[in-house]
Amino acid sequence: GISLLANIGGSRIFMGGGGGGGQENNSQASNGANGGGIILIKARTIRTTGTCGITISANGNTANNGGNDGQGGGGAGGSIVFQVDFWNVVGTCPLTVTANGGNGGNVVAAVHGGGGGGGQGTVIYSIAIPNNNITTFTNAGVGGCNDTGCSSRANSGTTPNGLGIFGNINTIMPMQVKYFTATLAEQNVSLNWEFVAYTPILRFELQKTLDGVSWRTFATMEASPQKLAYNFLDTEFFLGTVYYRLKQVGLQNEITYSNIVSVNRLLEAEKINIYPNPALREAFIDLPTSQQTSIKLFNQMGQIMPIRFTQTGKKIDIDLQNCASGIYFVQISNHQFNIMKKIVVQ
Numbered sequence: 103g104i105s106l107l108a109n110i111g112g113s114r115i116f117m118g119g120g121g122g123g124g125q126e127n128n129s130q131a132s133n134g135a136n137g138g139g140i141i142l143i144k145a146r147t148i149r150t151t152g153t154c155g156i157t158i159s160a161n162g163n164t165a166n167n168g169g170n171d172g173q174g175g176g177g178a179g180g181s182i183v184f185q186v187d188f189w190n191v192v193g194t195c196p197l198t199v200t201a202n203g204g205n206g207g208n209v210v211a212a213v214h215g216g217g218g219g220g221g222q223g224t225v226i227y228s229i230a231i232p233n234n235n236i237t238t239f240t241n242a243g244v245g246g247c248n249d250t251g252c253s254s255r256a257n258s259g260t261t262p263n264g265l266g267i268f269g270n271i272n273t274i275m276p277m278q279v280k281y282f283t284a285t286l287a288e289q290n291v292s293l294n295w296e297f298v299a300y301t302p303i304l305r306f307e308l309q310k311t312l313d314g315v316s317w318r319t320f321a322t323m324e325a326s327p328q329k330l331a332y333n334f335l336d337t338e339f340f341l342g343t344v345y346y347r348l349k350q351v352g353l354q355n356e357i358t359y360s361n362i363v364s365v366n367r368l369l370e371a372e373k374i375n376i377y378p379n380p381a382l383r384e385a386f387i388d389l390p391t392s393q394q395t396s397i398k399l400f401n402q403m404g405q406i407m408p409i410r411f412t413q414t415g416k417k418i419d420i421d422l423q424n425c426a427s428g429i430y431f432v433q434i435s436n437h438q439f440n441i442m443k444k445i446v447v448q
Contacts, residue, residue, distance in 0.1 A: 103178060103221065105261065110224050112271040113356045115140060115183060118162045118223055121175030124207065125215065131171035132207040135163035138180025138223050144278075149190035150197060150235075157198045158182060162220040162243060165207035172215040173207030176243035178259075179223020179266070186228060191235040199236065201225050201266060203243030203259045209250070216246025219258035224266035231269035240266035280330075282360040284346045289339065291365055295348055296331040307349040308334055312440035314345055342366060342439040374439075376420075376432060380446040387418040387434060398433040399425070422447055 103119045110116070118137025125131060138160035150156060162177030179201035191197045201224055206217025220243035231238065242259025282295040293308060308321040321334055336346075348360035376385050389395060392415045399407040399420075407430065410421040420432070425447045432443045 105221070107261070107265065110181075110226075110266075110268075112183075112226060112228075113352075113354055115181035115224065115226070118160070118178035118180040118201075118203070118220065121162070121165055121177050121204065121206070121217060121220055124165075124168065124172035124174045124217060126171045128170045130169035130211070132166040132168040132174040132217070134174040134217070135165040135177040135204045135207075135220065137177035137220065138162045138201060140180055141182045142185075143183070144185040146186075147188040147190060148184075148186050148197075150192055150195035152195055154195040155198070156195065157200065159199075160201045160223055162202065162204035162223070164204040164243070165217045165246065167208040167210050167246070169209070169211035170214065173209055173217040173246050175217040175256075176204030176206045176220035176246075176259075178221040178243075179203050179240060181224045181226070183226045184228060189232040189234065189236060191232075193235050196235045196237070199225055199238045200240070202239055202241040205244045206246030206256050206258075208247040208252070211250065213249040216248045216256040218256045219243030219245045221259040222261060222263065222266045224268065226271045227269045228271060229269065231267060238267050240264055279348070279360045282346075282348050282363060284363040284365050286365050287335070289337075291336040291344070291346075293334045293336060293346060294332070295360065298330075304351045304353055304355075306332070307351065308336075308346065309349055310336070310344055310346045312340070312342065312344055312435065312437075317347070319349070340439055342441040374434060374441060374443070376443050376445050380448045381422055382448050383421075383423045385420045385422055385445060387420070387432075389416045389418065389434075391436075392416050393436050395434060395436040398435075400431045400433065402429055402431075 106116050120137050121134030123134045141160050160180030160182050162179050165174035203220030203222050206219050209216050222240040222242045225238050241263040245256035245258045248254045278298040280296045280298050285292050303325045306323045307319045309317045309319050311317045343366035345364045347362045350358045376387050397411045399409045412419050430445050434441050
């Protein structure tokens with residue numbers, strides 16, 4: 103895999119890549135191993151007490167061994183980021199931090215190719231690299247044996263061990279959202295959110311969608327260092343279900359998102375009817391607004407059926423002459439609502 107060393111920083115990290123699968127023609131190869139994940143730890147102080155040994159690990163996995171075929175490669179190490187101001191780790195309970203690459207799989211029959219070793223991951227500290235009872239490793243994985251006697255091996259991860267350890271990096275982590283809610287307030291939607299603690303951030307962007315795919319920003323608010331709780335009243339009218347999320351833009355334009363919440367006005371949406379139903383060659387829809395509306399017709403297999411329709415003010419006329427008898431679903435959507443209705447064509 104490609105080296106990502108030049109792309110890693112306090113606001114950009116990566117999961118470890120998975121190892122490549124072994125070549126196989128006798129059903130005895132092994133799969134490539136999984137890469138390491140991402141660990142983000144944000145705290146004022148990390149301390150240990152008592153008699154113990156603690157490990158924080160984002161290692162890549164080691165590939166399985168196999169027989170009369172090539173073997174899988176080890177997974178690359180993941181990323182660990184510490185935004186921690188103080189470390190108080192006692193000698194009786196030391197801490198080990200690892201983001202090592204996994205080893206390649208060994209060949210245990212005849213002479214074939216062992217798996218390559220996974221590349222090392224990265225460990226990033228926001229202060230100088232702590233070493234008082236703390237040991238940090240980012241070692242490359244070892245290549246697997248090419249034969250039963252292990253007279254030769256596949257290549258190990260190529261970068262020198264420890265190259266992925268960084269200190270005094272300005273790490274940027276998102277504000278931790280305590281809650282983000284959306285509730286109906288008569289004809290409006292009340293959006294409320296609060297953070298556990300302040301982290302420097304530039305602004306919030308409130309976004310919404312009717313289809314769960316096409317998000318748009320409808321309001322922007324500046325963040326305040328003296329404020330953890332915020333609210334906004336969305337007065338834009340809609341029918342059906344609308345989804346909301348909170349986009350956070352940091353001081354270096356890094357972007358994170360909140361959880362997604364939704365509200366709906368199902369009772370009002372149910373007032374939009376298709377008639378006659380069952381229909382023969384033509385059907386109509388009465389809309390609550392004259393806004394331009396899109397119509398899509400789906401069969402029971404979820405396939406879009408070609409239809410013609412015309413909208414005049416608040417009424418839509420659907421031409422069903424080319425539709426065979428059966429059950430269909432009509433998607434009715436515009437900027438204010440997105441609902442689905444069933445119709446029977448005779």
